[in-house]
Amino acid sequence: MTQTHAAPSKTDNATDRVYNFSAGPGVLPESVLEQIQADCWNIDGSGIGVLEHSHRGKVVDRIFAEAEADCRKVGNIGDDYAVLFLTGGATTQCYQVPANLLPDGARADYLQTGKWAEDSVENARLYGDINLAFDGQASVYDHLPMSDAEINHSDDAVYLQYTSNNTIYGTEFSFVPKPKNPDAFVVCDASSNIYSKPFDVSPFGVVYAGAQKNLGPAGTTVVIIRKDLLERKPRTLPEMLDYSVHAAKGSRYNTPPVFPIYVVGLVFKWIMSEGGLGVMAERNERKAKHIYDVLDASSFFKPHARKDCRSMMNVTFRCPTPELDAKFLEEAGARGMKTLKGHRSTGGMRASIYNAFPEAGCKALADFMKDFESKNG
Ligand SMILES: Cc1ncc(COP(=O)(O)O)c(C=O)c1O
Numbered sequence: 560m561t562q563t564h565a566a567p568s569k570t571d572n573a574t575d576r577v578y579n580f581s582a583g584p585g586v587l588p589e590s591v592l593e594q595i596q597a598d599c600w601n602i603d604g605s606g607i608g609v610l611e612h613s614h615r616g617k618v619v620d621r622i623f624a625e626a627e628a629d630c631r632k633v634g635n636i637g638d639d640y641a642v643l644f645l646t647g648g649a650t651t652q653c654y655q656v657p658a659n660l661l662p663d664g665a666r667a668d669y670l671q672t673g674k675w676a677e678d679s680v681e682n683a684r685l686y687g688d689i690n691l692a693f694d695g696q697a698s699v700y701d702h703l704p705m706s707d708a709e710i711n712h713s714d715d716a717v718y719l720q721y722t723s724n725n726t727i728y729g730t731e732f733s734f735v736p737k738p739k740n741p742d743a744f745v746v747c748d749a750s751s752n753i754y755s756k757p758f759d760v761s762p763f764g765v766v767y768a769g770a771q772k773n774l775g776p777a778g779t780t781v782v783i784i785r786k787d788l789l790e791r792k793p794r795t796l797p798e799m800l801d802y803s804v805h806a807a808k809g810s811r812y813n814t815p816p817v818f819p820i821y822v823v824g825l826v827f828k829w830i831m832s833e834g835g836l837g838v839m840a841e842r843n844e845r846k847a848k849h850i851y852d853v854l855d856a857s858s859f860f861k862p863h864a865r866k867d868c869r870s871m872m873n874v875t876f877r878c879p880t881p882e883l884d885a886k887f888l889e890e891a892g893a894r895g896m897k898t899l900k901g902h903r904s905t906g907g908m909r910a911s912i913y914n915a916f917p918e919a920g921c922k923a924l925a926d927f928m929k930d931f932e933s934k935n936g
Contacts, residue, residue, distance in 0.1 A: 578920035581898040582726055582873060582911040583751065583772040591825045591915075598821070609821050614814055622817065623809060626824030633827050633836065634758045636783060643782040643802065644810040644820045649675065649750045649769035652780060653682035656746055656765060659802050661687040661717055662793035668692040668716040668738065673700045673725035674904065675748060683720070690716065699905065700728040702865040704736070712739035718764060719745050724752035726772070727902040729864040729875035729909065735762045744785065752872050753781070754830060755914055756840035764788050770823050772872070773913045778819030830914065839914050843871045846918050849925040850874045850910055859936040860928065863905050877907030878935075884908065887931055896924055 579586045595609075602609045603618050612618045627642045636642060645651070653675075661667050661683060669680045670693040677696075683689050690713045693704050703725075704710050712719070719738040724731045731752060735745060744764025753768040760766065765784045771777040782802070789803040798804045804812050810820070830839060851869065854862050854876055863875035878884045884907050891899055901909040912921055 577895040577897045578917070578923060579898055580896065580910045580912070580916070580920070580924075582902075582909060583769070583913075584777050585772050585911055585913045586915045587775070587822070588826065588829045588915040591822065591829055594825055595822060610818055612817065614811055614817055619817055622821045622824055623811070626820055626827065629824060629827035629831065630781065630783075633754055633830050634760060634783070636760050639786055640760060641782075641784050641786055641789065641802075641806040643784065643805050644779045644815065644823070645782050645805060646779060646816055648777070649748060649767060649780050650678065652748065652767045652782065653679040654685065655800055655802070656720065656767075657683040657686040658794070658796055658800055660746075660765070660788060660791055660793070664688060665717050665793075666690055666713055666715055668710075668713055668719040668743075670704065670710065670719070670721040670736065671696060672703055672722055672730065673728055675726070675750070676720075676722045679720055679722075679748065687717075692716075692719065699863075700725060700730065701863055703730050703732055703868040705867060706734065707737055710736055714739055716740050716743050718743050720748070721745070722748040722750075724749070724755075724870050724872050726751040726873050726911070727875075727909075728905060729862075729870045729873040730868045731870035731872065733868070737762070744788070751911075751913075752870070754836060754839065755843050755872055757836045770819055772911070773826075773915075775823035775826050776819050778816040779823060781823065826915075840871075842918065843912070843914065846912050846916065846921040847871045847874060849918070849921040850912075850928070853925045853928045857928070857932055859932040861907075863901075863907065872911060872913055874910040874912065875901060875905055875907065877901070877905075881906065883935055886935070890931065891924070891927055894923070894927060896920070896927065899924075 598609045600608050605618055630642050666688045668690045671680055671691050672695050680689055692711045716738055719736055721736055745762050746765045747763055749766050750769040751772045753773050755773055767780055767782045770779050789806050854860050860876045878887055888900055899908045901907040
């Protein structure tokens, strides 16, 4: 029987959505959510919802082709790179990178700037000789190296891996570290700041990002990899782990997570419709400034990240006591500002303000912080 129902009507965004400061999965653009509502019912006039389509059919062919093409357009990524949509989260990249790219006993430099970097180091040690070229653990990862002079590069590293934005601590690199070995390439975990500002892929061998912060929902990881690296193959790998297999199969070696890849594709289109990465950067800087201005002027709130390396995506701070943190979170929640609780390793608050997070929410938080300080300071 032919389905004749209309797509479910959209809810009233103005009244039933709160400011969602979640670190990930994070907020999505409202226009994307509306499109999803319609496409879950019937996509491309096919009479079948996006969740129900075969990954080998024409609709999914279109979705994948456009997601890849739009990823390239947004990030200005040329044909010398493959764009893959993989599974297993960014966490899988902690071992997929060294398994594919680090020969037995060879050295790689890692910058340990947070928990996710720790995981990468631990997994890479299963394959090669890892040089901790920077380690911020002693100060609970409150800062980053500010230049290559603060990085203990090794002469013979095959690659250097770092995390461009440290989601938990609220630190963000303002430069791309340059390996000492001229043949080495750079690997970047960009999970929490990919496409938040203009992007130059050329220094990188591999860039990866779990989608659920700036690009879409959880379920896929975007991996941008220089094509010559696909041929390195330092060891025999299970096919599922082999980047070159996924590249040859167009990210459809096995049944892929069509839905998150479809949403990521819509988010790329949204970024372009908003004006691209230059506009994202301007907006993100303005948004973060509302909150950082309050922190800079305050003798009450204590930021976690050092000022010279703070993040445009995750703003971390504390009240003078854990009791006041709890009160802050409760009162913020009552005013429609949710999921502000910081990670257990830093305590306090974390405002994650990814691309799709509205500037009005940053202003509302800044105003509330001032009000809270005046009443509790
Ligand atoms: C910078 C960074 N890398 C890696 C991860 C792990 O991602 P996943 O949970 O997708 O494996 C996260 C998750 O928050 C992250 O913020």
